[in-house]
Amino acid sequence: MTGVPASAAGGPPGGRGAASSRAGADGASGAAGTSGPGPGAADRAAQEPGDGRPARGGKIAAAAVNQASVWNVANLLTMLRLLLVPAFVLLMLANGGYDPAWRSFAWAAFAIAMITDLFDGHLARTYDLVTDFGKIADPIADKAIMGAALICLSGLGDLPxxxxGVILGRELGITLLRFLVIRYGVIPASRGGKLKTLTQGVAVGMYVLALTGWLASLRFWVMAVAVVLTVVTGLDYVRQAIVLRRRGIAERRAALEESPG
Incomplete structure (x- = not known):
């Protein structure tokens, strides 16, 4: 039907049909060399609804652009730490597990893994590189390298x-505890927890190296401090989890009592 207005054909004035008509008119006037807007206006009219709001597809595209890529520097450091786990085990157990040279290479792999652990989280938070992959892979990589080192040392008879059992049991227990109380809130990392991680890394690194003399005696005391911090901070996390759960239950009960009906 020629000559029928867009409003009469079922499209609201200023809607997608009108936008398309205006886009066609603008394109035609641009082609004819008149002073009307060029093809860029037609593209904008086709991408935006008549009420002036951005198109739904445009919002989705913008959100996709704003999301951090999985292949960012923080995640690459986490991937490197995961790859270092099997490399560390091979180096640690090479030539029977008691060769000082191979133990030195294993220590280097362990040290690199611990150093990258200090940087990947900081980079992700500072430069907005937090991704779902990083949230899952980062704690797995942390526990994997520490667990591999402890199990190798105990298997070789260097560490009881x-x-x-105490260190790995604490790490797995606290991780499970975080999941159990996540409905009530998040247990924040404490300074004691960070000091525990640092002390564990230093102690395990000293045990990985084939030390003798007073250094061998010193590593015993460093590990003793690490075990004490492991237990103390673990108990503190349990206390925080209990307080968080009680507070969450109390808030839910208060909300139910205040709700009508």
């Missing part, structure tokens, strides 16, 4: 199994 009960020390490995």
């Amino acid at each position: 199994w009960w020390v490995t």
Whole structure:
């Protein structure tokens, strides 16, 4: 039907049909060399609804652009730490596990893994590079390198199994505890927890190296401090989890009592 207005054809004035008509008119006038807007106006009219709001597809595209790529520097450091786990185990157990040279290479792999642990989280938070992959892979990489080192040391007889059990049991237990109380809130990392991680890394690194003399005695005391901090900070996390759960339950009960009906 020629000559029928867009409003009469079922499209609201200023809607997508009108926008398309205006886009066609603008394109035609631009082609004819008149003073009307050029093809760019037609593109904008086709991408935006008549009420002036951005198109839905444009919002989705903008959100996709704003999301950090998985292949960012923070995640690459996390991936490197994951790859260092099997490399560390191979170096640690090479030539029977007691060769000082191979133990030195294993220590280098362990040290690189611990150093990258200090940087990837900081980079992700500072430069807005936080991704779902990083949230999952980062704690896995942390526990994997520490667990591999402790198990290797205990398997070689350099470290009592009960020390490995206390440290790994605490790490797995606190991780599980965080998931259990996440409905009530998040347990923040404390300064004691960060000091514990640093002390554990130094102690395990000293045990990885084939030390003798007073350094071998010193590493015993460093590991003792690490075990104490492991237990103390673990108990503190349990206390925080109990307080968080009680507070969350109390807030829910108060909200139910205040709700009508």
